[in-house]
Amino acid sequence: xxxxxxxxxxxxxxxxxxxxxxxxxxxxxxxxxxxxxxxxxxxxxxxxxxxxxxxxxxxxxxxxxxxxxxxxxxxxxxxxxxxxxxxxxxxxxxxxxxxxxxxxxxxxxxxxxxxxxxxxxxxxxxxxxxxxxxxxxxxxxxxxxxxxxxxxxxxxxxxxxxxxxxxxxxxxxxxxxxxxxxxxxxxxxxxxxxxxxxxxxxxxxxxxxxxxxxxxxxxxxxxxxxxxxxxxxxxxxx
Amino acid sequence: xxxxxxxxxxxxxxxxxxxxxxxxxxxxxxxxxxxxxxxxxxxxxxxxxxxxxxxxxxxxxxxxxxxxxxxxxxxxxxxxxxxxxxxxxxxxxxxxxxxxxxxxxxxxxxxxxxxxxxxxxxxxxxxxxxxxxxxxxxxxxxxxxxxxxxxxxxxxxxxxxxxxxxxxxxxxxxxxxxxxxxxxxxxxxxxxxxxxxxxxxxxxxxxxxxxxxxxxxxxxxxxxxxxxxxxxxxxxxxxxxxxxxxxxxxxxxxxxxxxxxxxxxxxxxxxxxxxxxxxxxxxxxxxxxxxxxxxxxxxxx
Numbered sequence: 001x002x003x004x005x006x007x008x009x010x011x012x013x014x015x016x017x018x019x020x021x022x023x024x025x026x027x028x029x030x031x032x033x034x035x036x037x038x039x040x041x042x043x044x045x046x047x048x049x050x051x052x053x054x055x056x057x058x059x060x061x062x063x064x065x066x067x068x069x070x071x072x073x074x075x076x077x078x079x080x081x082x083x084x085x086x087x088x089x090x091x092x093x094x095x096x097x098x099x100x101x102x103x104x105x106x107x108x109x110x111x112x113x114x115x116x117x118x119x120x121x122x123x124x125x126x127x128x129x130x131x132x133x134x135x136x137x138x139x140x141x142x143x144x145x146x147x148x149x150x151x152x153x154x155x156x157x158x159x160x161x162x163x164x165x166x167x168x169x170x171x172x173x174x175x176x177x178x179x180x181x182x183x184x185x186x187x188x189x190x191x192x193x194x195x196x197x198x199x200x201x202x203x204x205x206x207x208x209x210x211x212x213x214x215x216x217x218x219x220x221x222x223x224x225x226x227x228x229x230x231x232x233x234x235x236x237x238x
Numbered sequence: 239x240x241x242x243x244x245x246x247x248x249x250x251x252x253x254x255x256x257x258x259x260x261x262x263x264x265x266x267x268x269x270x271x272x273x274x275x276x277x278x279x280x281x282x283x284x285x286x287x288x289x290x291x292x293x294x295x296x297x298x299x300x301x302x303x304x305x306x307x308x309x310x311x312x313x314x315x316x317x318x319x320x321x322x323x324x325x326x327x328x329x330x331x332x333x334x335x336x337x338x339x340x341x342x343x344x345x346x347x348x349x350x351x352x353x354x355x356x357x358x359x360x361x362x363x364x365x366x367x368x369x370x371x372x373x374x375x376x377x378x379x380x381x382x383x384x385x386x387x388x389x390x391x392x393x394x395x396x397x398x399x400x401x402x403x404x405x406x407x408x409x410x411x412x413x414x415x416x417x418x419x420x421x422x423x424x425x426x427x428x429x430x431x432x433x434x435x436x437x438x439x440x441x442x443x444x445x446x447x448x449x450x451x452x453x454x455x456x457x458x459x460x461x462x463x464x465x466x467x468x469x470x471x472x473x474x475x476x477x478x479x480x481x482x483x484x485x486x487x488x489x490x491x492x493x494x495x496x497x498x499x500x501x502x503x504x505x506x507x508x509x510x511x512x513x514x515x516x517x518x519x520x521x522x523x524x525x526x527x528x529x530x531x532x533x534x535x536x537x538x539x
Contacts, residue, residue, distance in 0.1 A: 082435030
């Protein structure tokens with residue numbers, strides 16, 4: 001691991017999670033270093049989204065340990081967890097239809113110092129500025145995705161949980177998102193990416209966790225990616 | 239029958255006077271339903287409670303405290319009754335409603351209906367069902383104003399003005415401010431708002447508190463007009479629920495506008511055929527349910 005990864009931004013051990021009666025995660029262990037970009041790969045229903053939701057406390061019940069920057073958050077109420085510097089971009093993007101674009105942008109409270117200002121964000125996403133008074137869900141899918149990303153960059157969160165951000169978007173938008181993610185990594189953000197689009201993920205990530213049946217099946221570093229292709233294809237069922 | 243502009247305008251004003259009560263109560267219901275997903279059947283009982291806080295504050299609080307000359311005046315009651323009832327709402331939400339969010343709407347409805355019956359039953363036991371007069375109407379609101387087409391009681395004019403102010407003030411806060419954006423977002427997707435770091439459970443508690451405080455406020459406004467009785471809420475709430483059904487749950491402006499309009503429709507019905515005035519709202523409700531089941535301002539889901 002490189003120097004910047006020496007400190008663990010996120011450490012998960014023995015994480016189990018339930019939705020009602022269904023037991024989804026069966027003992028997940030993973031760590032993410034500061035400034036690292038890791039992906040969670042796996043088939044639909046393997047538990048990748050549930051890992052992100054568990055980090056945010058959005059599952060019915062969870063046990064084990066999740067430390068963020070050294071602070072244990074497993075027993076914490078959901079609304080406190082974000083204040084440890086986490087920004088969450090949910091799978092369905094979560095743009096609020098009764099809020100304007102700007103209200104959507106300003107909704108998440110600032111959780112840490114050093115977030116981007118509104119002018120910075122508008123400079124980075126000029127489309128959002130142009131449409132700031134439109135209702136959130138009037139935007140195109142790509143614009144909504146940009147909004148969902150921009151929204152958490154304002155809060156000062158340093159750990160970003162991004163769930164399927166390329167899903168259903170045109171290739172040109174996916175490319176733009178790729179550039180954005182690379183830019184964010186350069187700025188020192190720590191990123192966990194749940195991704196279906198393996199090519200998108202492969203170019204960006206330092207490491208990949210393969211999730212299968214609610215636990216970690218494999219951890220593959222960028223260097224071992226080429227040699228692990230067959231194994232990976234088996235897990236992903238492609 | 240003679241229908242003159244004068245009789246029409248008079249009934250419009252009197253209808254508007256009823257309409258502001260419908261508006262303020264259905265607004266509270268809409269705000270509560272939006273965020274809590276609970277149909278607050280206790281709303282009428284809490285409206286009644288607001289009136290009783292004003293009444294008892296005026297007649298009994300002084301003697302109870304050993305100060306027979308102390309009377310809680312009307313203006314103070316307008317502030318204190320909503321605070322007292324709002325605080326009671328906070329306790330109800332924290333200790334009871336909170337446990338029901340994970341279940342179907344129906345359970346919240348049943349619980350609040352039970353609460354309404356309990357509150358109303360207790361008050362029926364101790365107070366006069368046919369009502370007690372509230373005699374603390376301030377001097378300045380006595381008398382009538384000449385509106386040109388009629389002499390209109392000053393007090394009723396005040397009720398219309400302050401209610402409209404409260405209704406549209408609430409609308410403004412919800413639709414146009416940062417605080418309101420949390421409420422709107424929380425209504426749509428509370429889990430995500432929580433994940434962003436907003437204390438949604440607290441927001442829910444305060445929203446319920448505010449919603450029922452509005453009911454108490456309406457109760458105090460009603461006290462000098464109608465006599466204060468344990469069943470005043472039960473009578474009012476039936477009409478208000480019809481208003482809510484017509485307007486559609488969850489729309490803030492919809493609940494206000496529908497409340498006002500139906501008050502006026504009721505008034506106008508008095509001009510045309512007075513006996514129908516108490517049923518016309520229910521007729522409209524039936525028609526709306528048949529034609530647009532989500533209500534005039536409701537969104538089909």
